[in-house]
Structures are given as structure tokens and as C-alpha cells.
Amino acid sequence: MIGLLIVSHSARLAEGVQEFVGQIGGDQIPVVAAGGASDGSLGTSVERILAGLEQLRTADGILALVDLGSAVMSVETALEHFSGPPVQISNAPLVEGAYLAAVEASNAEATLEQVAAAALQARELTKVYE
Amino acid sequence: MPITVEHVTHFLTAAAELIHAHRDELTALDAAIGDADHGANLDRGFAAVIARLPTVADKDIGTVLKTTGMTIVSTVGGASGPLYGTAFVRAGMALADRHEMSAEDVVLALEAALDGIVARGKAQPGEKTMVDALVPAIEALRAALAEGRSLTRAMQAAAAAAAAGAQATIPMLAMKGRASYLGERSIGHQDPGATSTAYLLQALAMTCSRNEEEA
Structure with a gap:
């Protein structure tokens, strides 16, 4: 089972993506929101991210989906203090990437590589057809 | 005269005061090309560092710098x-278990800090970031020390180079961080990260000057 970590500058945005993704997997896929700065204001928090990673410790792998700016650096910093299952940071757009990752992860046999590849397909996702 | 933990504490206190004094300026710079939180974030981070300092006052220089870095990591929500945080942690690792340091060690610590910033942010010179203040500062420091100048004079040269480096970010196109999303519109604004780096170098120069006066 692959877990998803949702990292956004906004705690509400991260929780919203978690809610949205929950529509696919229900309780099947472990999805943890780690949004906002330590005091809940806009920003990212290494502590919150680390706590989120700890919540996903029992997964076989973790895909972190991020918004922008400091999100990547905060996850990378948190990873220096985390010794659990392997973690990949996705280059996919947050909402669409999390959605596609959840679809792939709903297969309990899916590997981290497969879930990460599915999330990346969000970069090519067509929304508006000519 | 060797540099001790006390001097490092003086530097961190001076840095916190300078950041606090320039808090609104840093936030205004960030408002132009980022997310308007740089001054407030750093002020919060350094205030937390100052609050933590008494708990490590009897420790070695490396521990003080590593604690500084970890405190910044856990209290500053922006990039x-x-x-x-990584810069201070790496500088602390370079000075692990040391109770005294020389001018050359200051150069080593700053180089370790730069390596940490580059490893974390992947920025190269010319991309409108902290690197554009720190790289010329280290070059100026090294050059001045090689000419046989005192650490105080050399650090003043480094601080001046950092300030000039920060100013030189104005015409640059941002390639990293939030400002890069603005593309061409990032041109014409001074980078807030390079500016705060210049203040940290100024704090180092102030600490050296003060130390020399007291010696």
C-alpha cells in the first residue's frame, strides 16, 4: 500500500485535496494532509510534514504531492530526519497529481514507482477538448 | 584572539536585531516579487533562535549553529x-565540537553554509537568490584575508560585497523560487533573500568590529 502526503502552503487547501482524493479511495488509501506553517498561517512546516510522514510510516512507500515554492525544500528537509519507507516527491500539479496517484494507489499492489508515474501523467492531462 | 561561542552568540543577537529592524523592508521586497512574508518569517525565526540561545550557551560552536539552523527550520514557514536552516546546520557541522575558531574557520563555515543553500535550493549565481549575495561575500572575505587584512577588515569587505551583490539582483531575471513564476516581471526588483543575506553578513562585520574594539 502506497501512502500519499499532501503538502500545500494552505492547511485548508491540503485538507481539501485530501477530501477530494478520499472520494476515490475512501478509507482504502492512506492520505495525510500536511499544509500550512507551524502556526497554521500560509507557509510550509517541516514539523507538520515530518508528523505527516510518521503517520504514513506503515505504508510501503510514500508519494509527496506539493504545491510550489518552499514546499519541495520543506519536504526535502523533513526527509533528512525521517527513516521510514521510501519517499518520492512528485513533480505533478497538486490536485490532478494527487487524484491520479490515488487512482493508481487504490490497487493495493501498486508500487511507489507506479503511483509516482501515474501522478506525473497529470502534467499531460487534457481538460478542455477542442 | 580566537573566536568563541560568546562571539557567535553576539553575531546571532546582532543578526536578530538587524532582521527585526529591516523586517518591513524585507517583507516589502518580497511583496513585489514573492509572497510578502520574508521579513515577518525571518523575524519570527531569529526571535526563536534568541530565545533558544541560553539553552546552548555552554555548548560548542557547532552545537550553537546547528541549534540555530534547526530552530529556523521549525519556525520559518517560507523558503x-x-x-x-540548512545553511546554519551545515556551518555547525563544519565546526562540530569546536570551542574556538580562526578567521580561516569563518571562511570554512560560510562555504559550508553556501554549499547547504545550493544543495537545498539548487540555485546558481545570477538567478536572483541569496547565492548572489553570499558568493561575492565569500570571495571578498577570502581575498582580503589573503592580502593579510584583519578579520574585521575582511568581514567589512565581505559585508560590502554582499550588499553590492544584493543590489546587483535588481536587473536579474528570477530563475528560482516564487519570483520565478513572475518571469520578466521579476526584473527591476531587489531579491529579498539576497538582501537578508547581506544583513547577516553585516551582522558578522558588526560583531567582528565590536570584538576588535573590546580587545
């Missing part, structure tokens, strides 16, 4: 948290 400057992981960047400056």
Missing part, C-alpha cells in the same frame, strides 16, 4: 526556513 528561507529550509534554506537558512
Whole structure:
């Protein structure tokens, strides 16, 4: 089972993506929101991210989906203090990437590589057809 | 006269005061090309560092710098948290278990800090970031020490180079961080990260000057 970590500058945005993704997997896929700065204001928090990673410790792998700016650096910093299952940071757009990752992860046999590849397909996702 | 933990504490206190004094300026610079939180974030981070200092006052220089870095990481919510946090942690690792340091050690610590910032942010010179203040500062410091100048004079040259480096970011196109999303519109604004780096170098120069006066 692959877990998803949702990292956004906004705690509400991260929780919203978690809610949205929950529509696919229900309780099947472990999805943890780690949004906002330590005091809940806009920003990212290494502590919150680390706590989120700890919540996903029992997964076989973790895909972190991020918004922008400091999100990547905060996850990378948190990873220096985390010794659990392997973690990949996705280059996919947050909402669409999390959605596609959840679809792939709903297969309990899916590997981290497969879930990460599915999330990346969000970069090519067509929304508006000519 | 060797540099001790006390001097490092003086530097961190001076840095916190300078950041606090320039808090609104840094936030205004960030408002132009980022997310308007750089001054407030750093002020919060350094205030937390000052609050933690008494708990490590009897420790070695490396521990003080590592604690500074970890405090910044856990209290600064913007990109400057992981960047400056990593910088201080790496500088602390370079000076692990040391109770005294020389001018050459200052250069080593700053180089370790730069390596940390580059490793974390992947920025190269010319991309409108902290690197554009720190690289010329280290070059100026090294050059001045090689000419046989005192650490105080050399650090003053480094601080001046950092300030000039920060100013030189104005015409640059941002290639990293939030400002890069603005593309061409990032041109014409001074980078807030390079500016705060210049203040940290100024704090180092102030600490050296003060130390010399007292010696």
C-alpha cells in the first residue's frame, strides 16, 4: 500500500485535496494532509510534514504531492530526519497529481514507482477538448 | 584572539536585531516579487533562535549553529526556513565540537553554509537568490584575508560585497523560487533573500568590529 502526503502552503487547501482524493479511495488509501506553517498561517512546516510522514510510516512507500515554492525544500528537509519507507516527491500539479496517484494507489499492489508515474501523467492531462 | 561561542552568540543577537529592524523592508521586497512574508518569517525565526540561545550557551560552536539552523527550520514557514536552516546546520557541522575558531574557520563555515543553500535550493549565481549575495561575500572575505587584512577588515569587505551583490539582483531575471513564476516581471526588483543575506553578513562585520574594539 502506497501512502500519499499532501503538502500545500494552505492547511485548508491540503485538507481539501485530501477530501477530494478520499472520494476515490475512501478509507482504502492512506492520505495525510500536511499544509500550512507551524502556526497554521500560509507557509510550509517541516514539523507538520515530518508528523505527516510518521503517520504514513506503515505504508510501503510514500508519494509527496506539493504545491510550489518552499514546499519541495520543506519536504526535502523533513526527509533528512525521517527513516521510514521510501519517499518520492512528485513533480505533478497538486490536485490532478494527487487524484491520479490515488487512482493508481487504490490497487493495493501498486508500487511507489507506479503511483509516482501515474501522478506525473497529470502534467499531460487534457481538460478542455477542442 | 580566537573566536568563541560568546562571539557567535553576539553575531546571532546582532543578526536578530538587524532582521527585526529591516523586517518591513524585507517583507516589502518580497511583496513585489514573492509572497510578502520574508521579513515577518525571518523575524519570527531569529526571535526563536534568541530565545533558544541560553539553552546552548555552554555548548560548542557547532552545537550553537546547528541549534540555530534547526530552530529556523521549525519556525520559518517560507523558503528561507529550509534554506537558512540548512545553511546554519551545515556551518555547525563544519565546526562540530569546536570551542574556538580562526578567521580561516569563518571562511570554512560560510562555504559550508553556501554549499547547504545550493544543495537545498539548487540555485546558481545570477538567478536572483541569496547565492548572489553570499558568493561575492565569500570571495571578498577570502581575498582580503589573503592580502593579510584583519578579520574585521575582511568581514567589512565581505559585508560590502554582499550588499553590492544584493543590489546587483535588481536587473536579474528570477530563475528560482516564487519570483520565478513572475518571469520578466521579476526584473527591476531587489531579491529579498539576497538582501537578508547581506544583513547577516553585516551582522558578522558588526560583531567582528565590536570584538576588535573590546580587545
